[in-house]
Amino acid sequence: MTEKVAVVTGAGGGMGRAICHKLIQDGLTVIGLDVSAERLEETAHFVGPNFSDLTVDLTDPSAVAEAFSAIKTQHGGVDALVNNAGTCLMSDFPNIPAQELDSQMAINFNSMFYCCQEVIPLMIGRAGVRKIVNISSNGAYNFDAFDPPHYRASKAAMDTLTKDLARRYATDKIAVNSIAPAMTVTPLFDVLTEDVLQQAISKMPHGRAMEPSEVADWVGFLISSAGDISSGNIIILNQGRDVR
Numbered sequence: 001m002t003e004k005v006a007v008v009t010g011a012g013g014g015m016g017r018a019i020c021h022k023l024i025q026d027g028l029t030v031i032g033l034d035v036s037a038e039r040l041e042e043t044a045h046f047v048g049p050n051f052s053d054l055t056v057d058l059t060d061p062s063a064v065a066e067a068f069s070a071i072k073t074q075h076g077g078v079d080a081l082v083n084n085a086g087t088c089l090m091s092d093f094p095n096i097p098a099q100e101l102d103s104q105m106a107i108n109f110n111s112m113f114y115c116c117q118e119v120i121p122l123m124i125g126r127a128g129v130r131k132i133v134n135i136s137s138n139g140a141y142n143f144d145a146f147d148p149p150h151y152r153a154s155k156a157a158m159d160t161l162t163k164d165l166a167r168r169y170a171t172d173k174i175a176v177n178s179i180a181p182a183m184t185v186t187p188l189f190d191v192l193t194e195d196v197l198q199q200a201i202s203k204m205p206h207g208r209a210m211e212p213s214e215v216a217d218w219v220g221f222l223i224s225s226a227g228d229i230s231s232g233n234i235i236i237l238n239q240g241r242d243v244r
Contacts, residue, residue: 010085012039018212108154166232182238
């Protein structure tokens with residue numbers, strides 16, 4: 001059977017680790033990218049075989065290009081990319097320093113832009129429908145719960161690129177979708193105060209935050225053959241919280 005290769009960014013974090021684990025369970029070979037070699041090592045111990053990693057600053061386009069060149073050399077191409085790397089910087093409007101705005105956009109949006117630029121040439125000519133899954137946020141659409149505006153903007157930009165690439169590469173059989181989760185248990189919880197965290201969780205209909213494994217299952221679904229006919233969609237996961 002032909003090797004199916006997936007690249008997962010932010011593979012050292014809680015969400016990335018769960019996504020890597022799910023894709024390996026589904027039979028893919030996974031390459032994890034992260035800025036932290038230590039966190040990647042923890043992921044490697046957690047997910048087991050069929051996982052390799054590259055330590056890379058995803059906000060540096062030259063470093064991203066080098067990483068995907070190495071992946072091409074080792075694997076020949078890529079069948080799936082999950083743009084999961086991201087963070088939430090917590091200054092609130094209007095007191096957001098220019099440097100923080102630049103960092104927020106670089107980590108959440110620029111990194112996925114660079115990865116898409118590099119991966120699409122490695123997808124062309126691969127068998128089947130190739131997949132790009134972008135991990136966005138419910139914060140781009142829900143304005144009741146607290147999220148800083150530069151964080152919302154970075155995720156909304158991601159979703160606009162999702163739609164552009166989905167349309168642009170539809171006839172090349174490259175499907176591009178975003179998943180926009182609401183409150184999910186990840187290390188990002190650490191940047192919230194206890195009051196803000198509990199207020200956000202209290203608004204979830206199930207009375208709890210979602211688990212990374214639950215979001216990872218959706219990633220696995222989109223990357224499976226069941227996701228072949230889905231492209232250009234923003235899939236909102238929030239337990240029905242925002243239904244009006």
